[in-house]
Structure formats: C-alpha cells, structure tokens
Amino acid sequence: MKASDLFVQCLEAEGVERIYGVPGEENADFMKSLEGSSIEFILTRNEQGAAFMASVYGRLTGKIGVCLGTLGPGATNLITGVADGNMDRSPLLVITGQGALTRQHKESHQVMNVVAMYRPVTKWSCAVNAPSNIPEIVNKAVKLATAEKPGACHIELAEDVAAMEVDAEPMRPARPRRPVPDACVIDEVWDKLKAAKSPLIIAGNGAIRTRASAQLRTLCEATGIGALMTFMAKGALDLDDPRCLFTVGMGQRDFPQLAINAADVVLTVGYDPVEYGPEKWNADCGAEIIHMDFDPAESDQFYQPAIEVVGDLAHGLSLLNDRVKRDGAPSYDLSAQAKLRNKMLAEFAEHADDTTTGAIRPQKAIADVRAVLDAGDILLSGVGAHKMWVARHYQSHEPNTCLISNGFCSMGMPLPGAIAAKHAAPDTRVMAIVGDGDIMMNVQEMETASRLGSDITVLVWEDKEYGLIAWKQEQEFGSHTDLSFNNPDWAALCQAMDWHHQACPDAADLQDCLRTALDHKGPAMVVIPIDYRENMILTERLGKIDQTF
Template sequence: MKTSELLVACLEEEGIEYIFGIPGEENADFMMALEQSDAIKFILTRHEQGAAFMAEVYGRLTGTPAGCLGTLGPGATNLITGVADANMDRAPMIVLTGQGASTRLHKESHQIMDVVAMFKPVTKWATTILHPASVPEIVRKAVRLARSEKPGACLIELPEDIAKIDTDAKPMTPHRYRRPVADPEQIDKAFTMLRAAKRPIILAGNGCIRRRASAELRRFCETTGIGVINTFMAKGCVDMDADYCLYTIGLQAKDVVSCALDAADLVITLGYDMVEYHPRLWNKEKDKQIIHIDFMPAEIDQQYHPELELVGDLAHTLATINDNIDTLGAVQRNLSQQSATRAEMQRQLLEYADDETEGLIRPQKVLADARAVMGAEDILLSDVGAHKMWIARYYQCHEPNTCLIPNGFCSMGFALPGAIAAAMVHPDRNILAICGDAGFLMNVQEMETAKRLNSNIVVMVWEDNAYGLIAWKQQNEFGHHTDLAFGNPNWMLLAESFGWHGHHVKKSVELQDTLKQAFTESGPSLIVIPIDYRENMLLTEKMGDIVCSI
C-alpha cells in the first residue's frame, strides 16, 4: 500500500472514528485513502479552527482522540488556535497536516513553513513522516501520548511525496497499559493528615471529570461529608444537589465559595490544574496545608507547595482511600463554614430565577431557565466572554462532562463547532451552546456544517453588541472602558439563510418555553436574547463586599 494508505490503516487500528477538517492539494493522497475507509468518517468543515474545536469536544466527551486535518501553510495555521485550546484543556487529539514535498522543505518555497516547529509549543508531541516504515510507530506513539495523562494534542505531518511511496509496513496493534498507582505509605500519611484536620476541603479540578474518578470522589464525600469546590472544567464531578457540593470557584475576584477555602486547615486537591485557577488566588500567604492527588506530580509554584503528593491513577487512589476509610476512625470536624457557604450560594443561585422584567434579560434568569429545561445528562457548552463567567457561577451540574467550558487556553469561537461534535457523540441528549455575539460570529460559517449534518443543537446568543468581558474587566480596573461596540446581523435572516430555525426572545417570561420548543425542532436552532450586562458590575460590587465570618 501507499504510505498515505498505511497512515489511514494505522489510525483505524487505533480506533479513530472521526476526522474533521478541510483537505488541500498536499494531502490529496491521504484523502483518497480515507475515502476507502469503512471505520473512519471524514467530516468536512468550513474552517480548520472549527474542525479543531470539534475534535477537542469529541476528545473531552469520550476520552478518545479524534483527528483534525488541514493542509500545509494557511491550513495548518488555521488549526493552531483550536489545537492549543484542546492541549491546554487536556483533550486528546490527533492533528494531521499535509506538507510540500520533502525535496523542497530546506529552502524558500511556495507555502512552505516549519509546521512542526510552529506546533511544538501547543502540542505534547509533533513530528514529520520522513520514511514509510516509521508510520506505525509514529501513529502508535502519537495516540498513546494524546490519551495519556494529562491528555493533549499530537501532530503528524505527511509530505506529499512521502505519501505516494509504496510500503510493506503494517499497523501496530495497540496494547493498553495500566497507569501507575500511588504509594501505599503515602496514602497512610494522607490518613494521618486527615485525622488531624478539623476543617478539610476538596478542590476538584479537570482530572475529576473522568467518570471513574467522579464516582470514587462521590463515594469518599458520602462517607466523610467533606465539601467539594470545583473549578470551571470540573463541573459535575459531584452532584449539585449533594450537601457536600460547594459549587464553582475561579472568577478571580473573591466569591462566597472562597470563604470555605479560607477557613480550611487542609486543602485536598484532586486532578487540580493551575492553568484554570492559580493558587496565588487561594493561597496567597503560602500557609495552606495541601495534599496533592493527581495523575502527575505537582507543578512547581511558591503558592502551591504540597506537603504530600499522591501521584498515580486518580480513581485508583480514591478507591484505595475509600476501601480503607474505616481505618480513619472517628474524627471531630467543624463543617459549619462549609454548610454556610452552600446555603449562601444556594440563595444567590435562585436570585432572579423568576424574574419577569421586559427588555434586557438578566443572566441569572437565563441560566435558571436553562437549568430547569436541561436534563441531568444534557450538555451545555460555553463560549468565551462575559457569559462564561455567569455560566461558571450560576449553571451547576449533576454529572461530569455536562458543562464544557474552555478554561485553559480560553479561545473564543469554541461553542458552535463544539456543539456539533457533542451532538455526534450524544445524539440522544439536548445540546445547548451559549455564545456571546462576538464569539458566535468568529466561527459563524459552521452554521452551514450544522445544517448539512442536520445537527440537533440549540445555540443561544447573548446580544450586547460589544466585547462585553473586556468592557467588564476594563471598567473594573480603570473605571471606564475603551470603544468595544460593534454591529450585528439581522439574526433571524441569518438563521433563515443557513436553513436554521430562528427565535428572537425579547421577554424573559418567554425564554423557558422557547428553549423547550427549540429542543423539539429537527436540526439546528438559533435563539437570540438581549442580555442585561448591567449585572456585570453589580456582581463585581457584590463580590467585593464579601466578608467571611470564619
């Protein structure tokens, strides 16, 4: 077979189901080989960035990488933002790019650039296929690295002349391995620290949304009653209805949830990733006693210097702790701050849930309605903007991976293409993407992809005719903001032109019924609402007035 055919065969052997992207001349041989595959489906997108976001969401929801594909030069550069987002949000992904002939890579030549060097900072590994016989090893290594903790992106580049060479090489059969487990002696030390702690707290991060880890975390909390604070990307690691769920932290400013962290005499971090929420924001004085439990050793940081690290498979570590929890014995704990934190957050989460004002609609009302309509397993995807902060604080979850927020690299344009992939993974669930008017238009071309695939998704746009998050942050720091306003299309004509269902909601009392209707419609639906971002500064003032009574 040709090298290009071997590459497809190796990807099939790895269980790759989807490749999203836009082909070019330099990967034509690969595309001809992919067309013959019964195992891998190619999804044509309208922009390479959209393809990368689709592959990212597929990886986040399944734990298995999908592929995203672009040609050389501008095709590859268009991929890079979505690839960086997946890599920093710890989603497994295989990036496939074409390249000019290997005979011209050493000199100035049309569209030639060093793609591998360009992608190295935003992937776990990046390489070029320079010999057909290396393809099986390269694919095996790329997929293994992409899946391994912490998951991320790996790039494979195939020059057009190498793609045509005949080869007798065969795919390698994947052999999975068991992840290492934490040292039993270290687990005993953790029990000693737990016995001494009167006000322990759990800070759960991205690693806790793996389903096995979430199940063991819930088991631990049911036994001990210790409260869980989750980062943006760890939503749903424990059920929002559980007494030990203390909701979400990470809005930078001091929030109610911070009070429980302030009061803690022991912080147990589980799958914590400081790209989301830096420890200087919760351990400024460097005085917190910390147990770090994760797949990887702790990142070195002055504000994050754990006394104990349990390094190994997170679910296995928690299971071992749970299986030996009886040895902990009776412990007198003071969970009053934890209870007060939950009660106050519950009160605030219900604020404006029944608001009936006309005109601009409050973010709190929108998210209360979304939560009321969405089932426990349904999936909400947030784009990046002011709405992301509101979703992080006010939209809580029952199950892992039911609220997807890009919070490592934080790229705008994520939610629309991501929703398309989510609907492919879970066609039986309601899929809701919430975007700002700025972020939505960054990948608006994927409306055609959604229509072509007849994706059953609902995209809600919060319209404020400005870069609202930037205005919010500038207002906080400088007392005013620069000119950040822009115009918008006629949304209903936009929806009609792409063959979408369209809804323009102007009264808050109509929102919940409109959401229900949109979820019953076949194919994609657009809901546009005028959002009341006057609430942004009111939230800032509220958080600035927080005083913890510990």
C-alpha cells in the same frame, strides 16, 4: 500499498471513528485512502472549527479526536483550536499536509516549518520522513495524546511521502495502565485528614476523568467533606449533593474563598493550575495542601503541598475510601462549608423568577437553561462575560455535562463544539451558550451544522460589544474603551443557513422558547438581549464580602 493507505489503516487500528477538517492539494492521497476506510470525514468550513470539534469529541468520549488541515494557512488556521484542546486536556491528533521533501530545504510556495510551529502547543510534533515509520509514529502520537494528562499530538505527512510505496503493517494500539500511588502515601493522607478539624476538597479537571468522580463522591459522602469544583470539573459532585460547594475560579474574590480560608487542610483532586492559579486562592501561602493527581505538583510558590500523591486518581481515592470504611469518618467542623452552600443556593435563586422585558438578567437566563436541560444533557459555554455567569451559576449533575474552555480560553469553541458533542453523544440534547462576539468567531460552521442536520441549540446572549473586556476594564479603570460592534440580522442569517430561529426579548418567555428550540429537529438559535448591568453589580457586591462567614 501507498503510504497514505498505511496511515489510514493505522488510524483504524487505533479506533479512530471520524476526522474533522478541510483538505488541500497536499492531502490528496490521504483523502483518497480515507475514502475506502471505515473512518468518517466531516468537512468543516474552517480548520479552527475542525480542531474545536475534534477537541470536544475527545474530551467527551476519552477517545482520540482527530482533525486535518493542509500545509501553510491550513496548519495555521488549525493551531488555535489545537492549543485550546491541548490546554483543556483533550486527547487530540492533528494531521497536516506538507510540500514534498524535495522542496522543503528551500524557500517554496506555502512551505513553512509546521512541526516547529506546533511544538509549543502539543505534547509531541513529528514529520513522517519515511513511509515505514508511519506505524510507529501514529502509535506513539495516539499513546501520548491519550495518556494523562491528555493533550494534542501533531503528525505532518508530506505529499510525496504519502504517495510512496511501503510494505508495513499497523502496530497494536498501546493503552498502558497508569501507575498507582503507594499505599504508604495514602496512609499519610489519611492520618492528615483524621487530624484535621475543617478539611476541604478542591476538585479540578482531572477529577472528572477516568472514573475518578465516582470515587470522589464516595469519599465526600463517607466523610462529609465538601468539594469546590473548578470550571472544568463541574459535575464531579452532583449539584444536589449537600457536599457540593459549587464552583471556584472567578477572577475576583468570591464567597468560595471564605470556605477555603476556614479550612485547615485542603485536598486537591485532579487540580490543574492552568484553570485557576494557586495565587488566587492561597495568596498568603497559608493552606496546608495535599496534592492528588496523575502528575507531580507544578513548582509554584503558592502551591507547596505537604504530601503529593502521584498516580491514578480513581485508584488513590479508592484506597483512601478503604481507610475511611475501616476506621470510620472523623468528626469535623464543616459549618463554613454549609454556609457557603446555602449562600450560593440563594445567589442562584435571585432573579430566577424575573419577568422583565427588554433585557434579560444573566441569572435568569442561566436558571432557565438549567430548568429545561435534563441531568445528562450537555451544555457548552463560549468565552466572554457569559462564561463567568455560566461558570458561577450553572451547576451540573454529572461529569462532562458542562464544557467550558478554561485552560487556553479561546473564543469560538461552542458552535463547532456542539456539532461534535452531538456526534459523541447522539442520544443527548446539546445546547451552547455564546456571546454575540463568540459566535461570530466561527459563524461559518452554521452551514456545517445545517448540512449535517446537527440537532443542536445555540443560545446567543446579545449585547453588541466584547462584554468581558468591558467588564474587566470597568473594574480596573471605572470605564471602558469602545468595544462595540454591529450584529447580523439573526433571523435572516438563520434563514440563509437553514436554521430555526427565535428572538426572545421577554424573560417570562425564555423557558418556552428554549423548549421549542430543543424540540426542533435540527439546528436552532435563540437570541436574547442580555442585561450586563449585572456584571458591575456583582463586582461591587463581591468587593464588600467579609473575610469569613
């Protein structure tokens, strides 16, 4: 068979269901081989959108997400989405074409060292130089990409290699079981927790993978210990659980820090420093930390755990739960955690019933989104000022029902991501909250959504400037540089792209507009004018909080 046929068979053997991408001449053999396979190819309008789609698909399903581009500009267009998926811990496989081996040694049209370019943003990057190596390369790439911590792997397939004849077969998929923590270490953790007076849990991205959240919920329920969640750990605890302390991770001091200050032991579960560096919450290095994760702790002067529990998170938490069940829960002083939860509930309720016209407060917009979405519905957030409001105010009932890019933090993910989210969960309603800056980064994927009939809703917060940068500059300098821009006629854009459109200038009408959009079969957009005067009001208020409750 041709090498490209073998490559596709290897992908089928690994359980690949679809590939997102934009092919080029150098992918021609691969695309013809794909035509006769069980794998669906989703044609996108930009390679970056394809990478975001594959990343979100992998993050939601736990299966390998796959994207494809050609050599040169196709590969460079992919790389931002790939870097984003890698740092957000999505299992992701990237396939790029390349010029023939016979011209790679010299200056040649569109040829660049793509393998080297991808090494800093992937777990592994490799070129296929011999067709017989394809089964091993594909097997290794998928195994590495799906192993904890998940990430991206890249394979380059040159045009002449793809057309070569080969006699080989796919390898068996490799999904090795993760090692588990030693029981003696769990005993140490339990002794430390029994001796604690006011322990606290910080749950990170790892806590919502591989069944870990179920065991975390059991631990919190049995002991009463509350858990703060990072942006990418939302849903580790149900928002209605009294032990749920909501979200930590704002760039400035916020009320959750007061609960951290009151804790004598901090148990981190799946904590990932790419989201929220320990210098933000442990600046004086005073916290006694227990680290539980799939990997050893990052060497950081602000994060020096007293105990490191390395291995499968769900298993480690299960062993800890066995000890709680055996010995009973200790008596703790968790009053600071109760005060934090009550304080944040009051924050969420403020302005939730606004009926202002002309501009809608972020708090009201978030409250209405939460009101119209069911527990299992999926919300995606872009990057900008809206991300901070979603992160702080939107809370989840279940893991993976609020997707925020908080590792690499690239703009442009939610629109293509929503398309893939619908593929990953076809019976679930999907909404994306985007800024007017964010959506324009990949606005061309509106055509992809229309062509596919994607049943998604996009809520655009319009302020006609890069709001987060303005917010940051105003915090630091008291004013901001010119960050304004113009927007398209949203109604005309939606008509041209065959999308349903609604403009909603009045806060009182927002829930009805959102429900209408969600009920519409196909892609829908709701545009609201956002009142970002609330940004600095929040900054000034948080700047006045005390050290303790």
